[in-house]
Amino acid sequence: MPAAGSSRRHWLRSAAVAGGLLLPGVRAMADDPVFSVVETADGRVRGLKSGGIHVFKGLRYGADTGGANRFMPPQPVARWAGVRDATAYGNYAPQMPADRRRAYADLIAYDLQPGGMGEDCLVLNLWTPSPERSARRPVLVHLHGGGFYAGSGNSPQFDGEMLARFGNAVFVTLNHRLGSFGYLNLAGHGGERYAHAGTAGMLDVVAGLKWVRENIEAFGGDPSRVLVFGQSGGGLKAGALMAMPAARGLFHRAGVMSGSGLRLMPKETSHDIAGRYLAALQVGKGALDRLHQLPMEQLLAVQVQFEQADRAQGEAPRAFSPVVDGVNLPRHPFDPDGPAVSAAVPMIIGTTFEDRAYRQGNFGLDQAGLLKFAEAKLASRPGVDAKAEAPKLVAMYRDEDPKATPYQLQARIDTDTTFRLGAQLQAERKAAQQAAPVWTYLWKTPSPAFGGRYGAPHGVDIGPSLHDIRLGLNGPSDEQMGLADQLASAWVSFAASGDPNNARTPAWAPYTREKRTTLVFDGPASATRAVDDPRRAFRTYWLPV
Template structure:
């Protein structure tokens, strides 16, 4: 796929994903009204908050973790959070950052710095903390998505789960450092600095919620994986987490200042604002900024490097400004600042089927091998025959559509994940664990007889243990996971691997083979399914080929 087309699909599809019906509120409380016994209070550094106790889990929604980011604080660090008197209700999710409205979630707002907590108990016990950054690229998403409901992780694995809303898109990543002076230093990274502020809040307050401030894992999927990659390389975030997991969103490189400046120039042009009068940006209604944002193409950062002077506008995302984000997260090497922090990284085997489903383009399902060549040539040119030949030899029983999915999926999320694993292990510090999620859903892509397999984003409900039997509060059939009871076992195992990693820094689960760290000698990969297995040097021939044509360093 062309990178520009990929991100267009990503933005559209993630909007749709996060607004999907069918998941509902996992483990609902039922129809009865809440009573005094259902409420639970907690003391924070800023005042007391009141949440609910539901089916053995204390849930606090919409706790503010920093102050306003509107008005004079737009494009700047948040205002200090003001303490409050009395008890602040934390019963409803806070608004997400400005974006198109989302079904079954709060209306977006410019002031959006709220977090949610799921904990087994506010009892002073030091449980591992799992701090999740939502997906949606850098332009959409919310900590209120039911797919990532943290209750089952807290309930069944005795961990504390935290999720934030944070600034996105133009409001979170407009680069003004070269125009606006020291008050706006780091403006191209406000979205990730918000997440860092959330981590700091957790460090200061999570003990009250039964969590251990000295045992925090950061993790995230898709855009949340890229955010996690950035946090892994940010000095301000470093004191507040101990391990990380990057899931179907490898952030090897981020936006350069030249590319970010080009995007800023395009925004000013769209708004008819002279760069000298940049302060007029503070007066533009947020809805108008969102409209401008929608006109600017988002192009994900490349694994490769652009020549100086060839920078084009890239949309909105973290900027390698030399201060907040001192260098690309994993280029040319893994960040020294996180050398001693264990890492998991990986991707889903059939990432592309998600995007085919969202774009309603099922043409790939009907191609033969001549059609496969025609479909790949626009992106890979003269390397196409070598790619097809390599994949056919490595997968002699695969059909043309299956090879297309394999090629598209590894290019989307796989090659970057391998780069991260290689560069992390080369440091010789804390271990890195590489995975492939491979549970196969039988759900068909609409308009075809082709099954989704393991599409992008399907891992969310699995790792949050939200694929559970009806007697445990789940549903007969899940949106992506399908209706086979096998998914319950795969979900439980994936959740146990993640929570054990959060607890100890080594992923493990009952009945799952020991997961060895990735090294340049064994290149061990855990394939996660109903029956998990460790595969050494997986995709060896394919990766050798990608290296030979310069797609993998």
């Protein structure tokens, strides 16, 4: 009987032979069934394979933003030797964690942010069918939602495996600084050293796009075909990039989904907020060096105090956002017109029918409550008798859809005066430039969640746009998959060619000020259609006076 050690050596050798490891010509890493190694400009990285898709997580595009780098422009990554692991998510930016107290929150799973919170958050995640330089696939860079205060590209909602496979494309998400860490305007308090603090978070995004330009070819992407897009806060960031000279040439198409921000934070307002923030930290104007020594947790605690007023009203915090500083952001993104620096960049701009439902929980609203809401909406309109006009306004919305609940009509009124109004103005101003086309869409297909009570709320189009319908706003069904086929195909086609038209969607003409053609998703995919100026009466009703 052979010795135990001899048996073990025989077993290991047999297993190695069975795996082909001892056959002539050792297998290349490209043939490894689990791992994938790619050479970047900074060093080699090792990702994982998932169903034929090569997945790289936590790829560093910038140095740690803590300590001496806090409130500074993003700093480059130091090159490394050997192979760096890229199989797990990196840090996400410091922020107030999301919770599960509202049913809508469960549907979007923002409480799930793997990777851990920290200031070493300049990382990106990447999905590709194969890391072959010759592939030159279109690249879709997705900017996460959560306004300028929360979220990350690590969220399950933004997983890119399905879209990379469906669209034969490279998909990228990235993390960047948020809140006070990314948008505290210290320029007027600390001088030239802090000249970029009010736009640091957006400069992070620019740095991420520079990484894409320098490295994406190694992952099978085409650096000359880069789409930047996102929903809600992601759309706000895409719009801000359109006004940033530093971002020019780093992306070639842009998409805004329910996030048409026309204006950003004025310098004067942000200067005042920064002063009060420093006072709360007990940091004097001549002692800003202390900001680099205080623990992250202390800075975040003060940030959360500044966010409380908005949160108490059930709204997104707005205390910290990119500052129109005259340098990195020389102007507001789309006010009073479209920015010249990105005039040649084509766009897609979309909204959902009941975007504002995500901030409303009064599902039992009755007709009296709806009238009261309409009256409050009309109160600020000059020359309007709000009490007399409210019943007429409600009747106009009721006539459009007699079966809608008061809650859904409330959400539509609120959406038409916020998300949809902003999207329409952004599309109008982009079209007026006559330098690159803009396409618009309206998502009316309701979410099946809770029996459809939300209608088509904020974020219901995210899953279909990424060809991923597993989360609660969509859910697995033939109808949802058909819609995902259409919307995901449009985004991939847009990334590839600058035109969203494809074999799965009806002919979709660009938006012009004469026709205002809009692709309307309303029911199953067979009902999707392009309509000239849909809901014209509602658009004109809410135009600024």
